[in-house]
Structures are given as C-alpha cells and as structure tokens.
Amino acid sequence: MPGRSVVHVSDRWSTDDVWALAPDPPSRKAALKVAKPGSWPQSGVITDPSGAASAVWGECKGSGAKPYLAAAHLDGDGGPAYKCSCPSRKIPCKHVLALLALWAQGTVDVRDERPEWVATWLTGRATRQAKAAEKAARPVDPTRAEATLREREKAVAGGMDELRLWLNDQIDAGLAEAPKHRYDHWDRMAKRLVDAKAGGAASAVTELPGAVRATGWPEVLLERLSMIHLLVGAHRAGDGLDERTRGVVRARVGITTKADEVLADGERVRDTWCVLGARNTPTPEGDMTAHRVWLRGTDSGRLALSLSFARSGQAPRTPFRVGTEVSTELAFYPDGQRVVPVADGDTRTAPPPRGTTVTEALDAFAAALAVDPWRDTWPMVLDRAAPAHDGDRWHLVDPSGTALPLVTGVPWRLLAVTGGHPSTVVAEWSPRHGLTPLTVWDTDGKVDAL
Amino acid sequence: MTPDPLGTTVPAPLTPDPPTPADSWDRLVSTALVGTARRAVPPTPDLPETPSAEGAEALLDRAALATVRRAAGYAPGTAEPVTPDPGGEPARIEGAAAHRLSLILAQRPGLLPEWLELVAASGREVDRANIPALLERGERDSRLRPAIAAAVGTRGRWLAGLNDRWAYVTAETLPGDAFVEEDWADGGPSERRRALAVLRATDPDAARALLEAEWDALSRAEWRRLLLDTFSVGPVPGDAAFLDRVLDDKAANVRGLALSLLTRLPGSAHADRLRGYVREHARLGVRGELVVDDVAATRTDVLRDLALVVPEASRSGEVFERTWSLITHAPLDVWTDLFDTTPGEVFAAADAAREVRLRDAFGNAIGLQGDPEWARAVIGFLGQGLVGQLADTARGREAVHVEALLGVLPAEERCAAALAAARDRSRAKTRDADLAHLAQAVGAPWNRDLCELFLDHLGGPAPKHGRSPSAYRSLCDLAAERLRPEHLASLPEAPPRGGAEADAFLRLRELLRFRLDMHKEL
Numbered sequence: 001m002p003g004r005s006v007v008h009v010s011d012r013w014s015t016d017d018v019w020a021l022a023p024d025p026p027s028r029k030a031a032l033k034v035a036k037p038g039s040w041p042q043s044g045v046i047t048d049p050s051g052a053a054s055a056v057w058g059e060c061k062g063s064g065a066k067p068y069l070a071a072a073h074l075d076g077d078g079g080p081a082y083k084c085s086c087p088s089r090k091i092p093c094k095h096v097l098a099l100l101a102l103w104a105q106g107t108v109d110v111r112d113e114r115p116e117w118v119a120t121w122l123t124g125r126a127t128r129q130a131k132a133a134e135k136a137a138r139p140v141d142p143t144r145a146e147a148t149l150r151e152r153e154k155a156v157a158g159g160m161d162e163l164r165l166w167l168n169d170q171i172d173a174g175l176a177e178a179p180k181h182r183y184d185h186w187d188r189m190a191k192r193l194v195d196a197k198a199g200g201a202a203s204a205v206t207e208l209p210g211a212v213r214a215t216g217w218p219e220v221l222l223e224r225l226s227m228i229h230l231l232v233g234a235h236r237a238g239d240g241l242d243e244r245t246r247g248v249v250r251a252r253v254g255i256t257t258k259a260d261e262v263l264a265d266g267e268r269v270r271d272t273w274c275v276l277g278a279r280n281t282p283t284p285e286g287d288m289t290a291h292r293v294w295l296r297g298t299d300s301g302r303l304a305l306s307l308s309f310a311r312s313g314q315a316p317r318t319p320f321r322v323g324t325e326v327s328t329e330l331a332f333y334p335d336g337q338r339v340v341p342v343a344d345g346d347t348r349t350a351p352p353p354r355g356t357t358v359t360e361a362l363d364a365f366a367a368a369l370a371v372d373p374w375r376d377t378w379p380m381v382l383d384r385a386a387p388a389h390d391g392d393r394w395h396l397v398d399p400s401g402t403a404l405p406l407v408t409g410v411p412w413r414l415l416a417v418t419g420g421h422p423s424t425v426v427a428e429w430s431p432r433h434g435l436t437p438l439t440v441w442d443t444d445g446k447v448d449a450l
Numbered sequence: 451m452t453p454d455p456l457g458t459t460v461p462a463p464l465t466p467d468p469p470t471p472a473d474s475w476d477r478l479v480s481t482a483l484v485g486t487a488r489r490a491v492p493p494t495p496d497l498p499e500t501p502s503a504e505g506a507e508a509l510l511d512r513a514a515l516a517t518v519r520r521a522a523g524y525a526p527g528t529a530e531p532v533t534p535d536p537g538g539e540p541a542r543i544e545g546a547a548a549h550r551l552s553l554i555l556a557q558r559p560g561l562l563p564e565w566l567e568l569v570a571a572s573g574r575e576v577d578r579a580n581i582p583a584l585l586e587r588g589e590r591d592s593r594l595r596p597a598i599a600a601a602v603g604t605r606g607r608w609l610a611g612l613n614d615r616w617a618y619v620t621a622e623t624l625p626g627d628a629f630v631e632e633d634w635a636d637g638g639p640s641e642r643r644r645a646l647a648v649l650r651a652t653d654p655d656a657a658r659a660l661l662e663a664e665w666d667a668l669s670r671a672e673w674r675r676l677l678l679d680t681f682s683v684g685p686v687p688g689d690a691a692f693l694d695r696v697l698d699d700k701a702a703n704v705r706g707l708a709l710s711l712l713t714r715l716p717g718s719a720h721a722d723r724l725r726g727y728v729r730e731h732a733r734l735g736v737r738g739e740l741v742v743d744d745v746a747a748t749r750t751d752v753l754r755d756l757a758l759v760v761p762e763a764s765r766s767g768e769v770f771e772r773t774w775s776l777i778t779h780a781p782l783d784v785w786t787d788l789f790d791t792t793p794g795e796v797f798a799a800a801d802a803a804r805e806v807r808l809r810d811a812f813g814n815a816i817g818l819q820g821d822p823e824w825a826r827a828v829i830g831f832l833g834q835g836l837v838g839q840l841a842d843t844a845r846g847r848e849a850v851h852v853e854a855l856l857g858v859l860p861a862e863e864r865c866a867a868a869l870a871a872a873r874d875r876s877r878a879k880t881r882d883a884d885l886a887h888l889a890q891a892v893g894a895p896w897n898r899d900l901c902e903l904f905l906d907h908l909g910g911p912a913p914k915h916g917r918s919p920s921a922y923r924s925l926c927d928l929a930a931e932r933l934r935p936e937h938l939a940s941l942p943e944a945p946p947r948g949g950a951e952a953d954a955f956l957r958l959r960e961l962l963r964f965r966l967d968m969h970k971e972l
C-alpha cells in the first residue's frame with residue numbers, strides 16, 4: 001500500500017485527514033475516547049504570521065496525576081511532526097490524534113500564550129532544522145572527511161578478513177555439527193562485524209541460524225556461506241570490479257552512502273518514471289518496515305528502486321504512487337539501482353507499462369545477477385499474464401504457457417480484479433520463494449495495488 | 451492469508467531445476483558436512499575453473515558459482531490458465547465509495563447491510579478488489595448472503611466457483627433469474643436450491659411437485675431443510691398436505707420448519723386439528739379466568755402435530771412447553787370463536803389466570819402468526835404497563851414479548867405506540883432505561899416524531915431522575931444505526947453529558963457523519 005502523501009495544507013484539516021494519520025485502527029479507536037474537550041483542560045493553536053495554523057498543543061487529563069503533554073508541529077520542513085509525553089510508541093499516539101481531531105472539529109482556539117514545554121519543543125525543532133540546513137550548505141573539510149573514510153575502510157577490511165578466516169574454519173571443521181551450535185557461535189562473528197562497521201555482512205551472518213533450521217539445511221547453509229564468501233572475495237577485489245558491482249558490494253557489506261552524497265555525486269537520469277509496484281517488508285531486525293518502490297524509465301528503460309524505512313506500525317513516506325508516472329530526475333546510488341529523487345516531479349496517471357514474456361523476464365533477472373549475484377528480489381513486468389493452477393499451487397502464466405509459481409496461497413484479489421483474464425502484472429521474483437504479485441492493470445487499464 | 455480452498459498448504463520452497471548436474475553439487479554439500487580438514491574438495495568437472503585450487507576456499511568458490519548459476523538458470527514450468535470469467539462489464543462503484551467499503555469491511559461491519567442496500571438501489575456492483583473480503587464476510591453471516599450475492603455480480607460468482615466455502619453465492623436467487631431444468635436435475639445442493647427458489651417465485655405448485663417427487667431420495671436432513679426453506683417466501687394453501695407429511699420427518703429441524711410453515715396456513719387440515727385440540731383443552735374458570743389443561747404426554751396425535759418428541763419422563767417444564775406450543779401454533783381465531791368474544795377479552799382472561807407464561811404464550815403466538823388485530827388488542831390492554839414489560843424482559847424476567855407485538859404492526863402505528871409509551875411520565879425514575887428499551891423494541895424504521903423524541907433526549911441535558919450511563923450508551927448506539935444520517939445536523943456538536951456518556955455521544959455523531967458520507971457517495 002502506498003503511504004498517504006504528506007499533507008501540506010496548514011489550513012485546518014478535515015477529520016478524515018486526521019484519521020488518515022492513525023498508524024492503525026486501534027489507535028484511532030483509542031483516540032476517539034480521548035477526543036472530547038472535557039479531557040483537555042488546556043489547549044491552543046499557534047499561528048504563523050499569515051494566520052495559518054503552525055502548531056497545535058494540548059494537555060490531556062490521563063489516569064495519573066500529571067497530564068499528558070501532546071503537540072503537533074504542522075508546517076515544519078519534512079511534513080508534520082508530533083510529540084507526546086505518554087509512553088506509547090505509536091506515532092502519532094492517540095493523544096496527538098485526539099488533539100488534532102478536536103482541532104479539526106474547531107474546538108481548539110488560537111492562543112497567543114503557549115506553555116514552556118511547547119515553546120521549548122518548537123524552538124528545538126527550529127534550531128535542529130536550521131543546523132541541518134547549515135550543515136548541508138557548508139562544504140566539508142576534504143582532508144578530514146578523507147581521513148574518516150580511510151579509517152572506516154580499514155576497520156571494514158579488518159572485519160572482512162576475520163570473516164574470511166571464520167568461513168574457512170566452518171568449512172574445514174565441517175557443517176555436520178552446525179545444528180548443535182548455540183546462538184553465540186554465530187553471534188560472536190556478527191558482533192565483530194558490527195564493531196568493524198560492516199553491518200550488512202553482520203546481518204547475513206545473523207541469518208545463518210535460520211538457514212540451519214530450514215528443511216534441507218545442509219544445502220541452504222552451504223548456499224548462504226558460499227554467498228558470504230563471494231561477498232568477502234568481491235570486497236577484497238575492490239577496484240578490480242566493475243563500478244556498479246563495486247557499489248553493490250559496498251552496500252551489501254554495509255558501507256552506507258548517504259542520500260546527500262548521492263544527490264551530490266550520484267549518476268543522474270532524467271526520465272518519465274513509471275511507478276511499477278510497491279511492497280512493505282519487515283527489516284531483518286523486525287523493528288522497522290522497509291518500503292520498496294520499483295520504478296522504470298519510460299525512455300531509458302532503466303530500473304530504479306526507491307527504498308524508505310519507517311518504524312513498524314507507521315506508514316512509510318514515499319513520493320511515488322503506484323500506477324502513476326513522474327517526470328523527474330533521479331540520482332542513483334553507486335549500485336546503479338537505488339535512487340533518491342532530485343526534486344518533486346510532475347505526477348500523472350500512467351497507462352499500463354509495457355510487459356514481457358516469462359522467458360524474457362528471467363533473462364533480465366539473470367543479467368541482473370551478473371551485476372549483483374546476491375540479489376533475491378527482482379521486479380518483473382509480465383505482459384498478458386493469467387493466473388493458473390496446476391493442482392498443487394498457483395502460477396502466473398504468459399501467452400506461451402510458460403509459468404512461474406506464486407509465493408502466496410490463492411491470489412484472491414488478483415483473481416477478483418482480472419477475472420482470470422490475461423493482464424499486465426508487476427510481480428517480485430525470487431528464485432528461492434517464487435513470485436509475489438504487486439500490481440495489476442485490469443482490462444480497462446485501471447490499476448490495482450495488490 | 452486466506453486458507454487455500456484447493457487443499458494446498460503453504461507452498462514449500464521451490465525445488466529448483468539446477469543446470470549444474472546434481473551429483474556435483476551433492477558432492478560439494480557432503481564434503482562441506484564432513485569438513486575440508488578431513489576430506490579433499492571433490493572434482494567438479496561441470497563447473498568452470500575457480501581461483502583457488504584446494505581447501506575451504508576452493509569449496510566455497512565452487513559452491514558460490516553453483517548457487518548463482520542455479521538462480522540465473524531457473525527453468526520455468528508450464529501451466530494451464532484458469533477459465534476466465536465470461537461475464538460482461540456491469541456498472542461498478544469506484545473511488546470514494548469503494549474506499550468506504552474497504553473501511554466498512556475492516557472497521558464497521560455493522561454498516562454493511564445498509565451499504566449493500568444502497569448499492570442494490572443504485573443498480574451497481576461492488577468494485578472487484580473488495581469482492582474476496584465481501585465473500586468472506588458472507589461465510590460468517592448468512593443473513594447478508596442474499597445482498598452479497600447480488601452485489602458481487604457475475605465476477606463474484608465466478609470467483610466463488612474457485613472456493614467451496616463461497617458456494618452459498620450460487621444458492622441465492624437474483625432478480626431476473628430464470629428456472630434452469632439442468633440445475634435442478636444435475637446441480638449441487640446450492641444450485642438446486644437456487645433453481646427451486648426461482649421456480650417457487652413464479653409457480654409455487656410446480657416447485658412443490660418437483661420437491662415432493664424427490665423428497666424421499668434426499669438422504670441428508672441438511673439438504674431437505676435447505677430445499678424446504680425455499681417455501682418460506684409465502685407458503686401457499688396447496689403446500690399443506692405435503693407439509694403435513696413432512697411433520698413425520700426423521701430430523702427435528704426439518705419437522706420444526708414444516709410446522710412453522712404450516713402455522714402460516716390457517717386454512718389447512720392441520721390448523722383445524724390444532725383448533726380441535728384447543729377446544730378440548732381450554733375453558734373459562736369460575737373467576738372468568740382462562741384455564742388451559744395440560745396436554746397429556748399420551749396424546750401422541752397432539753405431540754406429532756406440534757412437532758414435539760414424546761417425552762420419556764414428564765418434567766413440569768415440559769408439560770407447560772406443550773401448552774405453550776399449542777397456543778403458539780393454533781390459529782388465534784379459535785379463541786374468539788370458542789368464547790364468542792374479542793381478542794382483548796381473551797387476553798384479559800389469560801391475564802386473570804395469574805400464570806404469566808400463559809399470557810406470554812399469547813404474545814408469542816401473535817408475533818409468530820403476525821396478527822395485527824390481536825397485537826393492537828394486547829398493546830391496548832397493557833396500556834401504561836407496556837414499558838414495564840420491556841423492563842422485565844430486559845431483566846430476564848417472564849414478560850410479554852412487546853417487541854414481537856410491535857413488529858406485527860405497520861411502521862406508523864408501531865412508532866405511534868412507542869411514542870405514546872414514551873410520553874408516559876409516571877416512570878421518570880427509569881427515564882434513560884425506558885427510552886433505550888423502547889428504541890430497541892420498536893424496530894426500524896423510526897418515523898419523524900419518534901426520531902425527534904430520541905434526538906431531544908440524546909442531545910438534551912441528563913434527566914434529573916432516571917439517568918443511566920449504560921442505557922444512554924445503548925440508546926446512542928441504536929440511534930447511530932436507526933436515525934437518518936441527516937439528523938446529525940439536529941444534534942449539538944458538544945456532548946451534553948460527561949464521562950462515558952460523552953464518548954457514546956461522540957461515537958454517535960461520528961457514525962452519523964460516516965453514514966452521511968456513505969449516502970452521498972452511492
């Protein structure tokens with residue numbers, strides 16, 4: 001599901017706007033209970049010089065002696081921000097939602113005076129935003145930055161060396177005893193890699209105990225170990241690699257590239273980008289949601305991946321809506337695939353994207369593996385794909401009868417939308433698990449995010 | 451994830467079809483298990499050269515190569531696509547209305563009947579993406595099935611064909627359906643039901659003839675009940691003889707269904723027999739009170755006609771159950787004939803018997819037989835006691851089932867009766883509770899005067915006496931469904947009462963606003 005676009009209107013919102021912010025239905029229900037003027041002995045709206053609402057604050061009577069202090073900053077850079085003194089981890093929490101609902105109903109008045117805690121919070125936000133803007137504008141001291149970078153590279157290289165020896169030890173000793181290893185066997189190596197600032201490689205090691213629990217574990221474990229081994233070797237090869245593969249390796253090892261670096265130095269491609277499909281998946285640590293959006297340039301044919309993260313239970317923000325196309329410039333990460341938009345583009349509804357046969361899509365996947373052999377998700381745009389069932393599991397089949405199996409049980413929504421008629425379908429392919437349909441265009445060309 | 455109706459469980463990981471000969475990979479795996487310290491890396495002639503020649507690194511090099519080759523060389527299979535839905539392109543709801551249906555399904559299932567009614571009135575079908583969730587809802591709530599079957603259209607029926615649990619969709623008749631001989635002759639239980647129901651609507655006697663011819667061959671009681679249930683829409687006099695026969699069915703719920711259908715045919719021989727039993731058992735006592743003698747356990751003819759089982763040993767509760775059943779099912783006209791009097795007088799005599807259950811049995815009979823003349827008479831008799839009866843029912847005490855009596859009357863009359871009862875100020879001490887009970891008992895829809903009464907009460911200050919937060923809350927919840935959404939404008943914006951009552955009031959406002967939007971969209 002695409003996240004709701006950021007509300008920029010700083011006029012008073014409708015109640016619907018407010019409820020759309022609720023991270024989940026229970027929050028909304030809980031907020032409804034608090035959304036009555038009687039629970040808010042103190043509240044107010046702070047306006048900007050033009051008289052538009054800039055922030056809303058309130059003190060909510062809770063069960064304890066101290067009131068909960070809730071506030072929403074509506075017109076800050078980067079969209080609305082929320083604060084509340086309650087222990088809830090949801091953002092916004094029920095108190096903020098309730099406060100905004102009351103405001104939307106017109107029961108919170110504009111007040112000139114504001115309590116100290118509101119003033120402190122807003123000033124703090126303003127200062128941080130100003131600092132961030134200043135930092136972005138200020139040129140970095142090149143010598144110092146380079147020294148930091150060198151130190152980091154050294155740390156990573158040290159970690160990767162240890163990883164290489166550790167992998168060889170596992171294979172020398174044999175994997176037969178692997179199921180008997182306790183977590184700390186794997187954890188020690190993973191922790192060492194975290195210390196060496198190679199978080200990506202650490203995650204790969206963290207996932208190994210899961211491989212040991214899988215059916216046919218010796219094969220799965222050897223596959224995983226060999227792919228980590230390949231990563232170690234590729235990292236050592238360094239400049240000897242093709243530029244994009246080097247970008248992939250660095251990203252997979254865990255050497256992050258910041259978005260502003262990408263904006264400053266990354267390859268830029270201007271095109272009309274068709275938003276093919278989107279998918280939310282939990283991150284390996286489980287506390288965050290990764291939102292993947294696949295884009296394809298209409299003229300360049302270039303594939304791009306927009307990746308954003310949000311805390312679990314929160315809707316990730318993305319400027320891309322499935323089924324639209326955006327004319328804009330994208331800046332590519334060194335892996336040649338992940339992107340950040342350079343500027344807000346001009347968005348309009350798009351016709352169904354041009355699709356391919358299953359065989360062509362598999363060829364494209366194989367070519368993508370040549371650049372990034374660790375990849376296990378790849379978008380496929382299948383032309384005239386129809387749901388099929390072979391008595392065992394569901395598939396998508398192209399007009400030639402070539403079929404790929406689906407990950408899910410029965411694709412009810414896809415069936416309902418298409419009626420079994422061949423349609424353009426965007427799906428993510430994983431050779432290990434199968435296809436996950438993301439988007440379908442029905443016979444009228446209407447898009448549905450599955 | 452919806453469980454898979456086709457019997458497959460969560461799919462196992464793919465077993466890829468490796469281009470690398472399996473034995474080479476297998477040798478690598480087995481060497482890895484033993485360890486390269488103890489066993490040399492096996493030759494893998496089918497793999498290209500790798501940098502290291504021996505040891506752990508050589509094994510890992512080759513395993514990585516095989517792994518990537520396998521992923522890149524995935525060989526797809528073949529499969530036959532499903533037979534697509536041949537249906538046309540009917541008008542469907544879209545945009546905001548489709549989004550609202552998703553909201554209702556996820557958060558406010560109580561509004562689904564109203565929403566489905568609005569969609570039906572608009573002559574459109576639901577958006578396709580919502581069809582699976584709607585069909586799933588119908589699995590759990592059989593009352594919604596006819597409306598859901600109509601709203602999901604041909605696409606929904608096509609989809610239901612892929613899932614056994616959604617077969618109910620094909621059992622419901624739709625406007626414009628025609629009887630299809632093959633569906634009756636060769637169809638599954640739900641198709642047969644639909645065919646029979648379609649024929650029943652145009653030619654009830656022909657439908658009965660079909661069912662009667664097939665009856666003895668229907669081995670499962672569930673099928674017999676399912677098909678006999680099509681008679682519920684207006685049993686016709688010609689059904690009486692067949693239904694009388696069904697009273698001897700092996701299954702209790704089939705017998706019960708036949709009895710309830712027969713009760714709606716006062717001209718039948720069965721009805722006449724029940725009248726006869728009443729004459730045998732009923733008389734007036736010395737004080738003018740009604741006396742109904744117990745129906746003896748040996749009266750198998752009476753028991754059979756009332757679809758009751760012959761008791762093994764008599765218990766006091768069962769004895770009255772027989773009397774209750776006789777009063778419930780015997781045509782009410784027998785009482786006025788027998789005593790040559792009015793319904794009101796008969797009820798007065800039952801009241802004078804000081805046996806509440808006797809009186810309540812009459813209330814039950816009136817509701818079941820849908821007799822407005824009797825309902826009026828009893829409501830008149832109860833007068834100001836009406837609200838008291840409701841309060842007793844709510845407390846679980848024996849009382850006349852006022853809701854059933856009101857249900858028999860036309861809407862305007864029903865509302866007028868409730869309004870008159872609500873205006874009785876002698877019960878100020880239970881004001882909130884009384885109004886909540888009346889709101890429940892009067893049923894839908896509410897007329898204007900009744901709406902105004904409830905709006906005044908909900909939006910007005912709490913009464914000095916008779917304030918009950920829980921009753922106010924149930925009144926709010928009921929009003930949220932039964933008021934017209936436009937009434938939102940007549941309610942104050944701020945809750946008139948505090949605490950839990952304020953929550954209920956805000957919820958009421960929110961739901962009315964939601965319904966208002968819903969009506970605008972459809």
